[in-house]
Amino acid sequence: MTENNFENIALNAKTASKKLASVSTGVKNSALLKIAETLDLNKEKILIANALDLANAKSKVESGKLSQAVYNRLKLDGNKMRDMIQGIVDVYELEDPIGKVLMQRSLDTGLVLTKVSCPIGVLGIIFEARPDVISQISALAIKSSNAVILKGGKESVNTNKAIMETIQNALKKIDGFPENVLTQVFTREDVAEMLKQDNYIDLIIPRGGNSLVKFVKENTKIPVLGHADGICHIFIDKSADYDKAERIVIDAKTQYPSACNSVETLLIHKDFSKKEYLLNVLRNADIELIFTPESWHKEYSDKILAVKEVSSLEEAIEHINKYSSGHTDSIITESRENAEIFMNTVDSAGVYHNVSTRFADGFRYGFGAEVGISTNKTHARGPVGLEGLTIYKYKIQGNGDIVKDYVEGKKKFNHKNLL
Amino acid sequence: MTENNFENIALNAKTASKKLASVSTGVKNSALLKIAETLDLNKEKILIANALDLANAKSKVESGKLSQAVYNRLKLDGNKMRDMIQGIVDVYELEDPIGKVLMQRSLDTGLVLTKVSCPIGVLGIIFEARPDVISQISALAIKSSNAVILKGGKESVNTNKAIMETIQNALKKIDGFPENVLTQVFTREDVAEMLKQDNYIDLIIPRGGNSLVKFVKENTKIPVLGHADGICHIFIDKSADYDKAERIVIDAKTQYPSACNSVETLLIHKDFSKKEYLLNVLRNADIELIFTPESWHKEYSDKILAVKEVSSLEEAIEHINKYSSGHTDSIITESRENAEIFMNTVDSAGVYHNVSTRFADGFRYGFGAEVGISTNKTHARGPVGLEGLTIYKYKIQGNGDIVKDYVEGKKKFNHKNLL
Numbered sequence: 143m144t145e146n147n148f149e150n151i152a153l154n155a156k157t158a159s160k161k162l163a164s165v166s167t168g169v170k171n172s173a174l175l176k177i178a179e180t181l182d183l184n185k186e187k188i189l190i191a192n193a194l195d196l197a198n199a200k201s202k203v204e205s206g207k208l209s210q211a212v213y214n215r216l217k218l219d220g221n222k223m224r225d226m227i228q229g230i231v232d233v234y235e236l237e238d239p240i241g242k243v244l245m246q247r248s249l250d251t252g253l254v255l256t257k258v259s260c261p262i263g264v265l266g267i268i269f270e271a272r273p274d275v276i277s278q279i280s281a282l283a284i285k286s287s288n289a290v291i292l293k294g295g296k297e298s299v300n301t302n303k304a305i306m307e308t309i310q311n312a313l314k315k316i317d318g319f320p321e322n323v324l325t326q327v328f329t330r331e332d333v334a335e336m337l338k339q340d341n342y343i344d345l346i347i348p349r350g351g352n353s354l355v356k357f358v359k360e361n362t363k364i365p366v367l368g369h370a371d372g373i374c375h376i377f378i379d380k381s382a383d384y385d386k387a388e389r390i391v392i393d394a395k396t397q398y399p400s401a402c403n404s405v406e407t408l409l410i411h412k413d414f415s416k417k418e419y420l421l422n423v424l425r426n427a428d429i430e431l432i433f434t435p436e437s438w439h440k441e442y443s444d445k446i447l448a449v450k451e452v453s454s455l456e457e458a459i460e461h462i463n464k465y466s467s468g469h470t471d472s473i474i475t476e477s478r479e480n481a482e483i484f485m486n487t488v489d490s491a492g493v494y495h496n497v498s499t500r501f502a503d504g505f506r507y508g509f510g511a512e513v514g515i516s517t518n519k520t521h522a523r524g525p526v527g528l529e530g531l532t533i534y535k536y537k538i539q540g541n542g543d544i545v546k547d548y549v550e551g552k553k554k555f556n557h558k559n560l561l
Numbered sequence: 562m563t564e565n566n567f568e569n570i571a572l573n574a575k576t577a578s579k580k581l582a583s584v585s586t587g588v589k590n591s592a593l594l595k596i597a598e599t600l601d602l603n604k605e606k607i608l609i610a611n612a613l614d615l616a617n618a619k620s621k622v623e624s625g626k627l628s629q630a631v632y633n634r635l636k637l638d639g640n641k642m643r644d645m646i647q648g649i650v651d652v653y654e655l656e657d658p659i660g661k662v663l664m665q666r667s668l669d670t671g672l673v674l675t676k677v678s679c680p681i682g683v684l685g686i687i688f689e690a691r692p693d694v695i696s697q698i699s700a701l702a703i704k705s706s707n708a709v710i711l712k713g714g715k716e717s718v719n720t721n722k723a724i725m726e727t728i729q730n731a732l733k734k735i736d737g738f739p740e741n742v743l744t745q746v747f748t749r750e751d752v753a754e755m756l757k758q759d760n761y762i763d764l765i766i767p768r769g770g771n772s773l774v775k776f777v778k779e780n781t782k783i784p785v786l787g788h789a790d791g792i793c794h795i796f797i798d799k800s801a802d803y804d805k806a807e808r809i810v811i812d813a814k815t816q817y818p819s820a821c822n823s824v825e826t827l828l829i830h831k832d833f834s835k836k837e838y839l840l841n842v843l844r845n846a847d848i849e850l851i852f853t854p855e856s857w858h859k860e861y862s863d864k865i866l867a868v869k870e871v872s873s874l875e876e877a878i879e880h881i882n883k884y885s886s887g888h889t890d891s892i893i894t895e896s897r898e899n900a901e902i903f904m905n906t907v908d909s910a911g912v913y914h915n916v917s918t919r920f921a922d923g924f925r926y927g928f929g930a931e932v933g934i935s936t937n938k939t940h941a942r943g944p945v946g947l948e949g950l951t952i953y954k955y956k957i958q959g960n961g962d963i964v965k966d967y968v969e970g971k972k973k974f975n976h977k978n979l980l
Contacts, residue, residue: 160882160906160908163905163906163908164902164905164906247926247927249920249925249926249927253916255926255927262938262939263908263938344938344939345938345939359782360782363778363779365784365937365938365939365940367939383961385961386960386961389961389963390961390962390963392963393963393964393965394963397963397964397965397968398964463579481958483583485956486582486583487579487582487583489579489582489682489954490954491954491955492954492955492956492957493954493955493956493957494956494957494958494959495956495957495958495959496958496959496960496961496962497672497957497958497959497962498962498963498964500963500964501668501957501959501962501964502955506668506964506967506974507666507668507674507955508666508668508674508974508976518784518952519681519682519763519764519784519952520681520763520764520784520786520939520940520952521784521939521940521952523952523953523954523955524953524954524955525955533937533938533939533940533942534942534943535908535909535910535911535912535942535943536910536911536912536921536926536942536943536944537904537911537912537913537914538911538912538913538914538916538920539900539913539914539915539916540913540914540915540916540920541805541915542802542804542805542808542809542915542916543809543915543916543917543920544808544809544811544812544813544816544917544919545812545816545817545917545919545920545925546812546816548925549816555925555927557927
């Protein structure tokens with residue numbers, strides 16, 4: 143795709159986003175239900191497209207060019223299709239995040255300031271193998287009135303095309319739903335072009351591995367929402383309850399080792415009495431333990447765990463604030479005071495007490511759906527739901543009001559919150 | 562300053578920010594009062610330093626290297642010092658934005674998720690001539706528990722040093738207040754180094770002209786909060802009340818023409834009956850009117866106004882969404898319906914009805930103080946007060962809870978908002 147073409151795509155998305163900003167909740171919800179219905183009617187077509195991708199991928203797995211894990215994520219079946227469709231219905235059921243009055247204040251008699259939530263504009267989403275991301279992101283974008291340009295993984299290109307075509311067919315049937323709200327692009331060159339469109343694209347969300355996220359962050363002036371690493375810690379304090387420590391560490395390391403919220407480093411207080419016993423239990427659970435400093439900044443995404451002894455809560459916090467990726471870190475302790483210090487001082491999106499790091503997830507937090515998990519320090523942090531796809535504007539309703547009157551003292555502000 | 566030195570400064574600021582995150586409201590407020598008191602005691606020293614800067618600047622004004630406007634902004638006097646000190650007391654009186662519970666939700670029995678506001682970390686502030694910005698930014702940073710690295714304009718270097726030295730002396734007297742919370746740097750090279758510190762600096766706020774903001778945005782991977790242009794519009798609708806239109810346009814163009822919230826383009830509906838009369842009134846108010854398309858994307862910051870006739874509300878909105886810098890745009894109309902459409906569809910930080918664009922300001926909005934005005938579509942938009950210097954973290958308090966129990970269906974989430 144040439145540069146000019148991509149600028150057109152981005153401009154069309156921007157135009158769509160401006161129209162979408164005033165589309166009613168009713169129209170957006172009808173669109174979501176129609177998408178769910180149309181996907182259900184076209185299940186077979188999508189599964190056939192998926193079979194084609196799987197056949198291509200299989201030969202790559204056999205020749206060692208693709209991992210079995212990626213192959214598994216690529217595969218759709220009846221159950222996954224049902225979950226995909228249910229995911230859209232879930233978003234339909236969420237409250238509309240747009241047009242909410244966040245604050246209302248009288249500035250003076252007859253002069254009212256209102257802060258209202260509104261869409262961000264155009265999102266650029268780059269994701270890897272899982273094709274079900276398309277319908278999830280499309281639903282979240284529609285509900286939050288944002289236009290979106292999506293680039294999926296090349297392994298799932300046939301599946302992605304079939305899903306997007308189905309969604310577009312559904313949207314065409316909805317009166318008053320603008321065109322170009324959803325656009326799919328396909329090539330590596332498209333990603334490069336997307337990252338240049340800072341005049342039209344307002345937010346980039348990369349969903350995928352470390353190297354994708356780093357590449358995106360280093361090659362765009364557009365704000366990026368996401369996380370590169372997931373180096374999560376568990377600190378077992380002196381006063382930790384042994385049983386809680388054991389269940390939590392095993393859950394956080396083995397329940398789904400390749401998840402970004404799995405634990406990568408275990409810090410143990412030198413006076414925790416059952417340290418050696420615990421380490422043996424972990425070894426027996428097939429976890430490989432590593433005791434070298436090189437391991438402290440590694441994300442293994444596997445049943446491998448870095449272990450370090452620390453002599454105090456402070457040392458644990460210092461280690462975490464130095465090596466953590468700011469995703470999620472947990473303390474196991476029976477000391478309420480130490481838990482408070484840990485949660486207030488560790489500078490991460492999630493700070494937990496006696497809880498597995500695996501809870502860091504939009505569904506588990508009750509957000510209904512998530513766009514991804516952010517380790518940013520601005521805009522949105524942690525699991526990002528619909529709210530993270532909104533910003534706000536300030537409206538003022540007046541009656542001929544001018545600043546000169548206030549500067550010259552003829553009038554005075556009487557700031558008073560109405561809401 | 563060498564690259565290594567700057568990395569040290571940034572690292573020290575980061576360390577300070579982590580300590581500051583758990584400093585109490587009481588300590589922060591004592592620090593603010595001590596700063597106000599110490600500035601009052603050192604007024605003379607600061608005015609002497611300012612006299613030196615003014616003397617240097619005067620010769621530059623005479624040789625045409627510096628504008629009289631910059632000279633005027635540079636000048637401190639007893640009144641400005643009093644305002645500076647009052648500004649700090651105002652920040653002292655604001656509610657602490659840190660540690661606020663923004664949401665609390667039970668995920669399951671004994672498993673509680675809490676969203677708490679927290680500081681962003683380290684701010685990099687780059688500002689031009691006005692030396693009173695130092696004390697204002699320092700106060701806002703302290704109140705929001707952020708460390709800050711400040712780079713002021715070179716014209717006010719002596720004044721800046723004297724103010725910062727006074728503030729640092731005050732902070733040394735406060736028990737429990739960490740060192741390196743505030744750092745001042747001085748050279749152009751420092752700015753270049755600051756923009757590279759994306760490992761340590763979390764947010765850059767440039768306060769100054771268009772070219773400064775553009776330079777910053779183009780040369781850093783750190784999120785930037787601010788606005789480059791201030792191209793604000795007023796649209797006079799067919800049904801506009803003439804008197805309101807006249808007072809508002811004159812206020813928005815002449816009350817302070819160099820402000821970013823001054824109007825730059827006037828759109829007039831072709832059926833507004835008193836168009837020619839109004840244009841004559843504007844000319845008589847010493848406003849130069851320009852009718853060429855080249856003027857549509859210019860920020861004159863002077864008593865010059867672009868004027869364009871439009872044939873509909875839609876054409877006005879389209880023009881604004883194309884040429885506005887997204888700062889503040891106002892409609893003058895007696896049609897409530899047209900005002901609603903305008904305010905919902907114009908994609909700017911401020912959208913006003915029958916109000917001068919000059920109201921876009923943190924003090925006028927009742928925020929107590931402002932860090933600047935943002936035209937960003939993420940994080941913070943419009944006038945940014947203390948809240949814009951915060952982000953949040955998620956705490957989870959549990960009792961040995963693991964994700965496996967939920968995945969395997971032994972337990973179920975019962976998401977219930979507690980707050």
